[in-house]
Amino acid sequence: MTLDDSSLQKYGFIKRETLGSINIDPLQTGGLLTEAAKQALVEWGDGYSVCDFCGGVLDLIKKPPIHDFVHQALPEFLGCDEARVTNGARESKFAVMHSVGKPGDWIVLDGLAHYSSYVAAERAGLNIKAVPHAGSPEYYLDPEGYGRAIEEVIKESGKPPALALVTYPDGSYGNVPDAKKIASVCHEYDVPLLLNGAYCVGRMPVSAKEIGADFIVGSGHKSMAASGPVGVLGVSKEYAPVVFRKSAHNKVKEVELLGCTARGATVMTLMASFPEVVKRVRNWDQEVGNACWFSSRLEGMGFIQRGQRPHSHDLMFFEAPGFYEISEKVKNGRYFLYKELKSRNIHGIKSGLTKYFKLSTFGLGKEKLGIVADAFEDILKKYEDV
Amino acid sequence: MTLDDSSLQKYGFIKRETLGSINIDPLQTGGLLTEAAKQALVEWGDGYSVCDFCGGVLDLIKKPPIHDFVHQALPEFLGCDEARVTNGARESKFAVMHSVGKPGDWIVLDGLAHYSSYVAAERAGLNIKAVPHAGSPEYYLDPEGYGRAIEEVIKESGKPPALALVTYPDGSYGNVPDAKKIASVCHEYDVPLLLNGAYCVGRMPVSAKEIGADFIVGSGHKSMAASGPVGVLGVSKEYAPVVFRKSAHNKVKEVELLGCTARGATVMTLMASFPEVVKRVRNWDQEVGNACWFSSRLEGMGFIQRGQRPHSHDLMFFEAPGFYEISEKVKNGRYFLYKELKSRNIHGIKSGLTKYFKLSTFGLGKEKLGIVADAFEDILKKYEDV
Structure with a gap:
C-alpha cells in the first residue's frame, strides 16, 4: 500500500459510537472519567x-x-x-x-x-x-x-x-x-x-x-x-x-x-x-445493594445469576434462558439481543451472546439500572409470541 | 496519613504551567497533539x-x-x-x-x-x-x-x-x-x-x-x-x-x-x-534547514554546537560559554537562564543548566525559533556589563 491521501483519510479523528450509551460492560463501568x-x-x-x-x-x-x-x-x-x-x-x-x-x-x-x-x-x-x-x-x-x-x-x-x-x-x-x-x-x-x-x-x-x-x-x-x-x-x-x-x-x-x-x-x-x-469506594455498600437489586429483577425474568449468592460485587454473570430461546427462533438469532439493546442505547453485552453473559452495575445508579432491566423485560415481551 | 478532604484537595484537576509556552525540550517538540x-x-x-x-x-x-x-x-x-x-x-x-x-x-x-x-x-x-x-x-x-x-x-x-x-x-x-x-x-x-x-x-x-x-x-x-x-x-x-x-x-x-x-x-x-x-515526515528537509539556521544563529553568539556538523536532526547540543560566564557572576547563577527564559515564556532547557544543554527545533518553525534566538541574544546583552 501507499500512504497517500486516500489511504490516510480513514485515520484522523474518528467518532466513538458507544459514547453516551448506557454501558454495562464490566471493562467500562469503572473507567469512565470524572x-x-x-x-x-x-x-x-x-x-x-x-x-x-x-x-x-x-x-x-x-x-x-x-x-x-x-x-x-x-x-x-x-x-x-x-x-x-x-x-x-x-x-x-x-x-x-x-x-x-x-x-x-x-x-x-x-x-x-x-x-x-x-x-x-x-x-x-x-x-x-x-x-x-x-x-x-x-x-x-x-x-x-x-x-x-x-x-x-x-x-x-x-x-x-x-x-x-x-x-x-x-x-x-x-x-x-x-x-x-x-x-x-x-x-x-x-x-x-x-x-x-x-x-x-x-x-x-x-x-x-x-x-x-x-x-x-x-x-x-x-x-x-x-x-x-x-x-x-x-x-x-x-x-x-x-x-x-x-x-x-x-x-x-x-x-x-x-x-x-x-x-x-x-x-x-x-x-x-x-x-x-x-x-x-466509601459508597461500596450502596453499589452492592444496587447490584443485588438488579440481579433480583433479572431473576424475576427467569434469569439465573451464577457465582456467589448473595453477591458482593457489581460484576455478575447471568444465564438467560429467555433470551436464548428467542435466539433459537429468530433469524440471525444470536445477534438479536445486541441489536435490540443497541436500539435502546444500551451497550456492553458482547454481540452474539444470549444464553450466558456478564455485566456490571457499577456507578450506574438505580435509574439507569432500571432502564436496563426494563429493556430486558421489554425485549422478552416483544418476542413472546415468536 | 488519612485520605480526608484536606489531604485529597491537592489532587483533582491541576493546571499545566508550561502549556502555551514555546517548548524546545527535545522530549516535547514531537509529541504535541494535532x-x-x-x-x-x-x-x-x-x-x-x-x-x-x-x-x-x-x-x-x-x-x-x-x-x-x-x-x-x-x-x-x-x-x-x-x-x-x-x-x-x-x-x-x-x-x-x-x-x-x-x-x-x-x-x-x-x-x-x-x-x-x-x-x-x-x-x-x-x-x-x-x-x-x-x-x-x-x-x-x-x-x-x-x-x-x-x-x-x-x-x-x-x-x-x-x-x-x-x-x-x-x-x-x-x-x-x-x-x-x-x-x-x-x-x-x-x-x-x-x-x-x-x-x-x-x-x-x-x-x-x-x-x-x-x-x-x-x-x-x-x-x-x-x-x-x-x-x-x-x-x-x-x-x-x-x-x-x-x-x-x-x-x-x-x-x-x-x-x-x-x-x-x-x-x-x-x-x-x-x-x-x-x-x-515529508517536510523533513525543511526541519533540518530550520535546525541548521537556528544553530548558525547561536554560533553567531559564540555558542558551539557539539555533535555532527553540518547537523541533520532537530535535536542539538550546545556549549554556551556566554551563559556560563554570566552564571559565574550573578547570584544563584546557575538558575538565571531558566528564569530568564521562563519570563519570556520559553521552556525546555533544564533548570540549572547554562554551560551545556540540548534542545530541539522540531515543528517550531522559523518564527518561533527566531523568538528563541532573539531571547538568547537579549539575555546575553542584558548581563553584558555584570
Missing part, C-alpha cells in the same frame, strides 16, 4: 507532558504532586508500604512475577484468574499451577486449595512456588474470594501472595495489609476512572527492594519500571479522579 | 474505550480501523513486515530483547544509547557491551566499532551477542549514525539489529528495510504527536514469530504484549495524528 479527569486529559494530553516537571525520577515530581500521590496517598489507599504507578494491572503483575520468580519457577493462581495473569506468568517463564474452583453454579474457591496446590508444586519441583496470585474478584463471576485465608495458607509455606485487584481497587474498600497480601495490583482504566493504560502496584516493605530495585547502569531508575511508566495524561487523569475515587 | 488528536483524546478518553469494539485481539479491531493501521499503514510507514502498537519505545525494546535473548546473553549497543536501552537490557538479564563513540566534539560512532564489539563478545562468551542496537539518532547530540553500514556489519556475524528510532519515527523518513534493521522502535509520545505512553514496534518476517509468539494458555494473545497494549486514548491519538505525521 469531570476533573476530563479536564486533566485536555490539559495534559500532549506527548509526555509531565516530563516538563521531572528532575529524573517520575515519582519524585513535587509539582504536580506525583510524589505525594505515589508515596503518601497510594500506599494509604492500597494498604501497603510502597506503591508505584505502572502502565496497567498486567504490567504490575509481570513486574512482580519477573522480580520474585526466575524462569522455571512456579506460580500458583486461582482457576478463575484473568488470562493476563497466565500470560504475564508465561512471559516471566513461570510454570503455572491453578487452584481449581468448585464449578457451576457458585465457582467457589476453597482457600485450602492453595495449600494443596503448593504441596503439589513442592512434590513436583522440590521447592515451593515463587508466588501465589488470587483474583479479587475474578472477571467472570465477580466472586470475592476469602483472600485473607488464602494469604494465611500461602504464608504457612512462606509463599508471597499477589492480590489482583483490577476489579477491586477504586471500586471497593481493600487493604493489602488487612488481607495479608504482599503485593496488590490495581487498574486505572478499569476501576479508577483514569484514561488508560495505567495501573498501580503496591508492595510490602519486605519485597519493595526486590521489585523496585535500581538499575546498575543508572542509579535512580527502577529496572522493572524500565525507568519510567505513565508520564502524561494517564497519570494525570488517575490523580485527577483520585479524590472522587476515594469517595466512591 | 487538532485531530486533541479531538480523539476527548472522544476516547474513558478508561479503555477501545475495548467496546474488540473481539478479543486489539490489533484486529476493524472499526475503528486499528487492524488496517497496525497491519497495513504502520508496516508501510516503518518499512517492516509486521508491526504492533506498544506502551512505548522502551517497552518495544524490552519486548525484543526479552524475545531474542535469554539471561546471560549479550547485547551490543552504541555508547550514546538512551538509558532506557540499558535498563531494558538489564531487565532482560542481558550483558551489555557498548560501542565507544569518538568523544567530543563530534561523538562520531564508527560502524566498524560494532564488528570489534561483537568480536569481543565472542571472545569473552564463546558466541555472538543475541542482539545489537543503534540509537538513531541519539538523544544527547542528535547524531544520525550510519545505520545501514552498522546493519551490514552486524549481519556479517548473523547478529540482528534493533533500530531505536524514538527521535526518528514520526519526525524523519526512515525504513527498517532500507537500513537493513531487523527491528524498528518508535515513540508515539516523543515523535508521533500522540498522548503517551504509546509506542510502535516493527519486526522483520524472520523475527515476527519470535517476538509476536502466541500464548500457550490463550491462543490469540501475544505473550510479549501481555495480551493487549494501548487500548484507549493513546492508540486513538496515535491514529488521529497519523495522517499529519506522515505528511510532516
